[in-house]
Amino acid sequence: MILKEIRSIFQSELQGIYDREETDILFFRLTEAYCNITRLTLALQPEITLTREEEQPVFEALARLKQHQPIQQILGKTIFYGLEFRVDENVLIPRPETEELVDWILKDCRAQQAEDPTILDVGTGSGCIAVALAKNLPKARVSAIDISGAALKVAEENAKRHNVSVDFIKKDIMEAGEEYEYKLDIIVSNPPYIRNLEKKEIKNNVLLHEPHLALFVEDESPLVFYEKIADLAKSGLRKGGVLYFEINQYLGKEMIEMVESKGFKDICLKKDLSGNDRMLKAVW
Incomplete structure (x- = not known):
C-alpha cells in the first residue's frame, strides 16, 4: 500500500x-x-x-x-533527559516537567561541587529520575523505592540499559519507618498528586492506560504522600540535606506551608516551562 x-x-x-x-x-x-x-x-x-x-x-x-493508548506504550520506549527508557502499562510515562526537576537537582549539585551525593528517589516508577541522576552523577550513591514490583522490574532494566548502579527497593512509603543505613544528601520524589476532582482535566490516553496508583490522591488529603516523605526526610537527611518534589500546580502555597511546618528552611517554589508551579525545594 x-x-x-x-x-x-x-x-x-x-x-x-x-x-x-x-x-x-x-x-x-x-x-x-x-x-x-x-x-x-x-x-x-x-x-x-x-x-x-x-x-x-x-x-x-x-x-x-x-483506544487512546499512548504512543510511548505502543513503542515500548520514550526519551527522558536525553536517555531512552523502556515503559509499559505498569509505569507512569516520564514527563518533560520531571526532566526540569532532574535538571534543577543536577545544576544545584554542580554549583555546590557535590559530585558524590547520596540520593533517594521515592516512588521511582520507570526509574527515570534515579537513572538520569546516576548517569549524570557517576560518583553518586543512588537508591530508589516503589510499591510496585512490576514497576521496579522496568526500572531495573532501565538502569542496566544505561549501565548505572541504583539500589532498587520494594517498599510502601506510607508504611516506611526511619530505616536509614546512612544520612542522605538528597531526597527526591514525584509522588501521586492529582486530585480526583481534577480527573476531568486528564486526557484519555493517561486516564485509561497509565497506573492510577502513580497518579491520583483523594481530594480530602492531596498532600498525604508529601507529608509522609517530609517526615521521613527529617530523620533521613543530613543537616543541610535537600528535599526536592514535583508538585500539583494548584497546591504550591499549601506545599510551602507544609514543609515550613515540619521545620524545613530555604524553601523555593519553581515554575515549569509552561509557567505552572511545579517543583519545590526545601533544605533540612
Missing part, C-alpha cells in the same frame, strides 16, 4: 482524538520505528510503498491509538 494513503487513513481514523499535526507526529514516529521511514523520506519519495509485512505493525499501532 502507498504510504501516503496509509497516512490519510490515520488522519481519518484518529480524527476527534488527535488534531492533524498530532496525528502526523504519531504516524511518522511509527513509520520511523517500524520501517525506518521519516517525514523527509516521504516528502522526497511520495510514492513509496509498504509491503504487507511492513504495514502490519503500523495498522496494529493505529488500532491501539484508537
Whole structure:
C-alpha cells in the first residue's frame, strides 16, 4: 500500500482524538520505528510503498491509538533527559516537567561541587529520575523505592540499559519507618498528586492506560504522600540535606506551608516551562 494513503487513513481514523499535526507526529514516529521511514523520506519519495509485512505493525499501532493508548506504550520506549527508557502499562510515562526537576537537582549539585551525593528517589516508577541522576552523577550513591514490583522490574532494566548502579527497593512509603543505613544528601520524589476532582482535566490516553496508583490522591488529603516523605526526610537527611518534589500546580502555597511546618528552611517554589508551579525545594 502507498504510504501516503496509509497516512490519510490515520488522519481519518484518529480524527476527534488527535488534531492533524498530532496525528502526523504519531504516524511518522511509527513509520520511523517500524520501517525506518521519516517525514523527509516521504516528502522526497511520495510514492513509496509498504509491503504487507511492513504495514502490519503500523495498522496494529493505529488500532491501539484508537483506544487512546499512548504512543510511548505502543513503542515500548520514550526519551527522558536525553536517555531512552523502556515503559509499559505498569509505569507512569516520564514527563518533560520531571526532566526540569532532574535538571534543577543536577545544576544545584554542580554549583555546590557535590559530585558524590547520596540520593533517594521515592516512588521511582520507570526509574527515570534515579537513572538520569546516576548517569549524570557517576560518583553518586543512588537508591530508589516503589510499591510496585512490576514497576521496579522496568526500572531495573532501565538502569542496566544505561549501565548505572541504583539500589532498587520494594517498599510502601506510607508504611516506611526511619530505616536509614546512612544520612542522605538528597531526597527526591514525584509522588501521586492529582486530585480526583481534577480527573476531568486528564486526557484519555493517561486516564485509561497509565497506573492510577502513580497518579491520583483523594481530594480530602492531596498532600498525604508529601507529608509522609517530609517526615521521613527529617530523620533521613543530613543537616543541610535537600528535599526536592514535583508538585500539583494548584497546591504550591499549601506545599510551602507544609514543609515550613515540619521545620524545613530555604524553601523555593519553581515554575515549569509552561509557567505552572511545579517543583519545590526545601533544605533540612
